[in-house]
Amino acid sequence: MTATAGSVCLEVRDATRSFGGLVAVNAVSFQVARHSVTAVIGPNGAGKTTLFNLISGAVPPSSGRVLFEGTDVTHEAPEAKAARGLIRTFQLVKLFPELSAVENVKVGFHLRSRGGLLAALLRPRAIRDMEAAIEDRARALLHLVGLGSAADLPAAALSYGQGRLLEVARALAAQPKLLMLDEPAAGLNGDETARLASLIRDIAEDGTAVLLIEHDMHLVMNTADEVVVVDFGRKIAQGAPDRIRQDPAVIAAYLG
């Protein structure tokens, strides 16, 4: 399957999901380009979380397709998608509270490094080298998200906002090609949101496509290249933030 070759990282085609008589996601199609940030926005209950579940594999679609890097992954489990580089963080922070920040990030490496681990187990020297490389990389990622000085603190000692940033660092450890963020700014203060916005731009510029659900319009307008707007399960608009802000259908959805 080469239909999404080139600059497209993710393609969602006519994704549909019903729950009983309710069509939570209704024939939604869009693409996410490499090096780009795409935001999915919409009123409460519009279908954003269900759409994310269809893409990550947590919920199978009733119909439609999901293509990742040109391959049809519609019916793959979340773990298989993660191994391909489609990585999602969750709305709830699920960190290991007793482990240090750097240990939490190291957990992220194992989301994608299955084959290499067995080979390393057979060679103790290789394990030590690998562990040292992972430690260095984990500390570099903490530095990137602004938690360099908190590397050795237990995750339980971090503020809520720091915990969310730690979760992003852990997701980056898995070397995503596509990073899916569920409401990453929820619960963050203004400074943390500003740091997160610049971090998201850096991640995209480094080559990882970012797809986010976000209610914080300031973050959306400051980070997204492309905004997909859903309402009652349907895509009602798509485009650059400036255009979306003035779109009559979007304004009506939010006022209505």
Ligand SMILES: Nc1ncnc2c1ncn2[C@@H]1O[C@H](COP(=O)(O)OP(=O)(O)OP(=O)(O)O)[C@@H](O)[C@H]1O
């Ligand atoms: N497992 C489920 N069973 C039945 N209905 C569901 C299920 N999951 C979601 N829904 C319904 O699908 C619709 C879309 O929900 P969804 O959570 O995807 O919206 P959302 O845009 O993420 O909302 P919010 O912004 O409030 O998180 C809602 O009407 C919701 O009640």
